Amino acid sequence: MLIGLRSQHAGSVMRMTSVFRRIAAASLVGLPLVIITPVSAQTPPPSSDPPAYRLMAGDKISIVVTGQPEMSGDFLIDQAGVLHLPILGDVPAANLPQGELQTKIARALANGFLRNPTVSVQIAEYRPIHILGLVRQPGAYPYRPGISVLGALAQAGGIGASDGRQGSIIGDMLQADERVRLLETNRGALLARRARLVAQQTGAAKIEFPDLRSVITDGNRLTQILDSETQLFGSERESQQRETELLQQQIPRLVAEAESLQRQKEGEEKQRQLNNQLVTDYEQLLKGGLARKATYIEVKREEARIDGNIARIDSEKLRADLALGEVNFKIAELANSYRRRMITELQETDRALLELSVTLPAALRARTVRSQQIGMLSSEEASQPTITLTRLTSKGNVKFETSLEAVMQPGDILQVGDLFPAADPLPTDVRPDKKAANATPAYAEAAKPTLQ
Numbered sequence: 001m002l003i004g005l006r007s008q009h010a011g012s013v014m015r016m017t018s019v020f021r022r023i024a025a026a027s028l029v030g031l032p033l034v035i036i037t038p039v040s041a042q043t044p045p046p047s048s049d050p051p052a053y054r055l056m057a058g059d060k061i062s063i064v065v066t067g068q069p070e071m072s073g074d075f076l077i078d079q080a081g082v083l084h085l086p087i088l089g090d091v092p093a094a095n096l097p098q099g100e101l102q103t104k105i106a107r108a109l110a111n112g113f114l115r116n117p118t119v120s121v122q123i124a125e126y127r128p129i130h131i132l133g134l135v136r137q138p139g140a141y142p143y144r145p146g147i148s149v150l151g152a153l154a155q156a157g158g159i160g161a162s163d164g165r166q167g168s169i170i171g172d173m174l175q176a177d178e179r180v181r182l183l184e185t186n187r188g189a190l191l192a193r194r195a196r197l198v199a200q201q202t203g204a205a206k207i208e209f210p211d212l213r214s215v216i217t218d219g220n221r222l223t224q225i226l227d228s229e230t231q232l233f234g235s236e237r238e239s240q241q242r243e244t245e246l247l248q249q250q251i252p253r254l255v256a257e258a259e260s261l262q263r264q265k266e267g268e269e270k271q272r273q274l275n276n277q278l279v280t281d282y283e284q285l286l287k288g289g290l291a292r293k294a295t296y297i298e299v300k301r302e303e304a305r306i307d308g309n310i311a312r313i314d315s316e317k318l319r320a321d322l323a324l325g326e327v328n329f330k331i332a333e334l335a336n337s338y339r340r341r342m343i344t345e346l347q348e349t350d351r352a353l354l355e356l357s358v359t360l361p362a363a364l365r366a367r368t369v370r371s372q373q374i375g376m377l378s379s380e381e382a383s384q385p386t387i388t389l390t391r392l393t394s395k396g397n398v399k400f401e402t403s404l405e406a407v408m409q410p411g412d413i414l415q416v417g418d419l420f421p422a423a424d425p426l427p428t429d430v431r432p433d434k435k436a437a438n439a440t441p442a443y444a445e446a447a448k449p450t451l452q
Contacts, residue, residue: 052097053224056392056411057081058127061093063105066118066239071109074124087113098123099231118239120232126410131156133416134385136171143410146185146221149387150404151178152414159385159416173370180367183360187353188216189225194349196229200236201342207233218407240338247331254324261317265310272306279303385417 055061057079065071075083081094088108093101102121109117126143129152136157144151153159154174191210199207209226216222282299285291389406390399390413408414 052099052227053123053220053409054095054097055093055101055123056127057094059123059410060125061101062122062124064120064122065109065114066120068114068117099227102231116242118235120235122228129408129411130413131416132413134159135416143408144182145224146181146216146218147178147408148181148218148404149389149402149406149408149414150174151181152408153404153416154178173367176363176367176370180360180363183356183363185216185218185221187356187360188212188222190349190353190356191215192225192229194346194353196233197342197346197349199233201339201346220407220409240334243334244331247327247334250327251324254320254327258317258320258324261313261320265313265317268306268310268313272303272310275299275303275306388415389413390415 055077057077060074060076061083062074063072063085071086073086075085077083077093081092083091083093085091085105088105091101091105091108096104098121102119105121106117106119109119126145128140129143129147130140131152132138135153138156141152141155151174154171154177158171158174191212195209196207198204207230209229212222212226216225279296279299282291282296286293286296387402387404388399389402389408390397391409392411
């Protein structure tokens, strides 16, 4: 039985090798090359509202707590799905969207540790993807947001034999296509960032994002970028408003203090006028011998006390006026610092967009040249065996066929071709229903790209 299985496996490998050799020979002698792109029977309709990415074990999270560097840093979600954070200790993070984890950490810090904490949670590094089967360099590779099946194959060196000019050109084509996709994603992210900076600079209530669907075709990635910029916009705006309000709350107290001191001064000045009149009267009586000198001295002492009170009140009022001026200066400096930072970041973003305006057209030309070299007009026509994805969902690992344009997710296992010999056909009485087999599962929705 084992010998029979091995013979079947050897025969299937020889037939597949023969097919690839005929394709390579046809391309080298200039014959027309027919390219076949597998289309999954389970490809679902596009989703208008892609689900938020949920964190899993192996993701590295970057946490920033404003004003608390000892609580900030990069943290890895362990195999138990737990983050080990300073002060808070173990925080369960597996299967949580990024926003929920951010809210969870903020609430935990607000519960006895910090007052009104501002927490930002970003994904610093996703868990890796795995590529198996008929690729040049199978193994684990770092996940990059927005990477497609085509880009993952480029990382693994491409499909087919590891030698020959045809395979080398295909690999170059895949790398060129992936570079174009990454540059387009970076451009979309920069355009979203620029819209956020313009809204902050002008003091707008919300961000007016441009239409980026033609720039970033991955709906999940586009949603993630827009949500991240929106959260950052709200967080920074709330932080600035809170600091400004704290300073403005000091102004009424300082104004009331200055007014109170002014009224005290006016009262003391009235006392001085009355005392001065009394001094004049006592001086006349003293000259006529009608008043005692001791009484006159007491009146003069009262005059000195009143003058001292007025001087003290003037000093306190001056300090109150200086404090009021300092608060107003801090409010103006806070607003100016915020605007200067927005201008600096906007200039850096425009500079990066200018660089992309040069590198992206060059990458597009390089991809076109590679496509023409292997006799195809687009990456959709790349010849390849069956490609399947194994993805971890809430219901466990699910395996399904996919296409080159499908966007991968962290932890995906990409398989090119068959890893094991085909099993014997099932008896007629136990074969699955064709309608059930052709039904589109919900999990395949994420694998289908958004076509423009």
